[in-house]
Amino acid sequence: MPSSRLTNPLHMLLLVLATAPQSVASDPAAAKDLAFFESKIRPLLVKHCYACHSSQADPIEGGLRLDSRPGWQKGGDSGQVIVAGKPDESRLMKAVQYTDEDLAMPPDGVMAKPDIELIRQWISRGAPDPRATASSTSKADRIDWTQTTRHWAFQPVSRPREPQVRHADWPGNAVDRFVLARLESRRLKPVGPATSRTLIRRLSLDLTGLPPSPREVDLFVADTRPGAWSRLVDRLLASPAYGQRWGRHWLDVVRYADDQLRTEFYYRPLPHAWRYRDWVVTAFNNDLPYDQFVVHQLAGDLLDEPLRSDGVIAVGLLALGMMYQDDGGTPDGVAIAKSETLDDRVDTVTRGFLALTVSCARCHDHKFDPIPTSDYYSLAGIFNNTGYVDELPLVTPKVAADYEASQAQIASLSKQLETAKRAGDKSQLAKLATSLTNAFQTASLAFPRAHSVRDTGSADMRIALRGNLRKPGPIAPRRFLQALAGRSPPSFKTGSGRLELARSIADPRNPLTARVLVNRIWQHHFGRGLVETASNFGTRGEPPTHPQLLDWLAWRLIETGWSIKQLHRDILLSNTYQLSSDSTPSHLQTDADNRLLWRMPRMRLDIEAWRDSMLAVSGTLDETVGGPAVDSLLVESRRTIYVAVHRDVQTESDKLLRLFDFPNPRIGSPGRKPTTIPQQQLFALNSPFVIQRARQLASRAAAGTASTDQRIARVVRIVMGRRALPREVALGTDFLGEHPDRNTDGQLSPWQQYCQVLLGSNEFLFRP
């Protein structure tokens, strides 16, 4: 708001005369114009416009500044706003007259009629304006391109030299040397190694999401030959359960779900989504090189056979994304729905593969990273040329046609049969019944389908000003991000440009792709990535705690042909991974958060591993691999990855997943943050699911035991994979009393209660 002094016309005039250029002061007509500006127009602009359209505004709305002549002469994102002398051609007039709803300004209410008339007069006079201070910042200048050479994540990956360490006998491999060097720099030593019982439990839960069986524990503990650990790592990496575990980690990143979000006028299940889920599981089990993993998921439908036949499933990453819908009521709603859908693809792909928050550049240039809005629409344009194939037949057209034909025949015969039945035409009835039986016998089998995508065009998109698709700005050519590909990289030429985008991401020279993947793998072994913000490597993300280790692993990944299993080996064979999870006061004093990795942190199991473990130790896990989603994790005994995930919380099963920090599948997740809340504990204490597992465990563990001591020893061995401690046995026998199996009034027997205690205990719930 102007001060009272400045709004007084007389003072204003004096001020103008004192500051205006000599030529103006000596020209009476010009002086009059300026006095008019200062007394009438400037106060209006200050009052109604400056809040959003001046250098003080943040952001400067619409890129338009009305606090200087060069400001409005330059115009805003949508172009010129004032045509001097021509009020009717000036968008400013349209705005203040409130004739166009999209352009109505000021936003808090229409100005008084006389004031609108003053603005018309001012423009008619040629919009005299003495405010010569030029805009100091243009939008393009806001991007700090030097970050592409300064920020660590944009630097090429090179092989760092392995550091020298003082305790040279401790490191088992390169990973250890990088870790120990950091520890030694803070005068810390790693804690001791974990016991072999702990190690096999840790490794099994990590790689397969299941605890080792007592027999597996015994074999490993007894194996004193060299290379026992390495053999165990290889055996577990080769287990089909490995893909079920690590595939699920990836599904978090790509916001996998078995349906679309329910709205008031739209609900779409995704009945074939599981094919993508199974594709991911298989890709991990087959150790599909990561660069191909990237390309298949972004452009598998564009590859040549034989890759294409699986590729059309792999692009489920795109096809299963959020589809925002509008009922078509308002054009704004339709535009918002489309822009949200595009944003889902841009966001999932860029945070998922590159750990860049490109989505932040949707309405304005990225505030912190070198990502201009045009780059956002360069990528959005690719997905704008990508169409959705709702139920793509995964067979040849002939097979599909045969199936459709046989189905049609069956339908037709059934109808005729109905008619004949009603007409009481017995001879016809018999004939039709025979034909129908034949039709059933010869009918082609139902064929598999997938939710897939295809290219639909190759048009560049226009920048949507302020993120509004109804306000198109300049063209944004489809191409890769300038922060990674250099300024003004070549445009993508083929179809939508998806395949070129995929290859740009999978390019070994891309500084982010390998680092991001390495970090995600590390995160799931240590509970936290070397970069804590696993989906944001931008300038506002956390810097790496061990930058050289990150680079060494990224280099190794590329060097080994993008083998994820080899990456696991590099990490798992380190002594760092094999550290105990115990703490000491002095370590806590120096590094309470264990950022330097002096121990292996204990990790609470996610819901998948905890539930699957309960099923496993109670002897009821159904190990069937793959196939359509099953309904409820409370009822079924399949592994949790095979339970349907809904984008809305619809079922008790969904509620349980969310209760245990399962990510909201409407948006890609960088990794779960475990919470600890009472409702989770109520599940452990009271849920029929846990109680049922306790009953099953109780009968399994009691079989063939003679004494209470033996039972306790047996169940502790099954559940915890170790020998029962004397104190534990004492507590247990005290609890079980004389009659461990007595149950009155349908209550759990003490023995069943004891088994439930083990399933709900911290030791069982945490990966050691």
Add this chain to the structure above:
Amino acid sequence: MITPWPISRRHLLSQGTAGIGLLGLADVFGHESPGPLEGRAPHFAPRAKRIIHLLMNGGPSHIDTFDPKPLLAKYEGQRPSTVDLKTQRKTTGILHSPFRFQQHGDSGLWVSELFPHVARHADKLCLIHSMYTDIPEHISGLLMMDVGANQPTRPSWGSWLSYGLGTENQDLPAFVVISHNGDPRPGPTGWSSSFLPGVHSGAFIDTYKLDPKRVLANIRNPGLSRGSQRRQFDLLQRMNRLELNRSGADRALESRIESLELAFRMQFAAPEAFDISRESKATHDLYGIGPQPTKGVAGGRKYGGFAEGALIARRLSERGVRVVQLAFAPDIPWDDHTDINDHRPKAFECDRAIAALLSDLESRGLLDETLVLWGGEFGRTPTTDVTANKPGRDHNHFGFTVWLAGGGVKGGYRYGATDEFGMRAVENRAHVRDLHATILHLMGLDHERLTFRHSGRDFRLTDVAGRVIHDIIA
């Protein structure tokens, strides 16, 4: 060794049962690590400690309830340019309000005949007549009201308050959402904690056939008596402490031990809090609670059971639950496109209970520190929705009314205004985000400082907007 329960961490420390581990941890951190719901200091002195949101989902008409427009009768059937704005559906000429308005209380606030009981509290109400929102569609409107955005990927304001302030009662969830016989739109998205920790998400309770003993999932053990469970629970916690002893200090292990304690207590606290049979007959009468919850249908939309919900809301709030959202009924009951007279049975269903809630809070000395918010996701058009034979009103996002009462707001006060027909907020316009900023302010939080870092940036409830409406603060 006999260990009493509940076992607090303080108790553990004093007993030394956890050995060097816990003591070491206390030494290192110098304090007890706070649980996620532990009460936290606000940014400045709050005017309200708790909030009850009476969500009038579906969009009640402001011009038939709290914002009278006498000119509507004069211009009946006409379509002056002021009202010629595009809303969701096609509308024609102006439709007068079939409801009579009167001034009430010392303040002389206008309230229509739809809310005779609420009208008696006119001097407590702070009407905001100049509300507006972005999109005239229910899900977008309700999302804006619930989570402050049109995208379904943001945390609800109840979650933000839980995150910012924690709770006053560790035995109950910090944020409870109540509805009767179904979800209000847009369902769980409306009380989701989104990227905030899951502990802050609203606990949804459907009061239809509510058995207080089963109010939360798994609240009771189906196979154990209370005494047996106590014994089992003690064993569990001893085993957990044995494990902690072996491992040395570990924050994760400890916080689960604490969480188990809370859960154990919640088993008894939650059923008690939801049990309205513990209230006197006089209180039941005050709220208009009969032997069975009411139910009805008007304009094809069901409603009922609101009075019971209002009393539960009071019980929860009284016990320190930070945020209670009480939906009028499932889905979008106030959406009277086809006959504005359908507002009558719905208002009848909630009027008395809302008035009772205000009286009840006041007589218990709770109203000063409890903020009550009444309102829908938008208002309704002064023009006629022509989708049915009877005259109804379309969604109106250009202008509508909400009201606040209690905790720190001026009573008998009107803020802002719509134009002469009630089509559009024109004076002191207040976006829903301004309302959110004001609610946070009243609860002692600066909406620009209450942030959470997610996917590379600091998020706020009010995104990059929101302004505190200081004029309405007492």
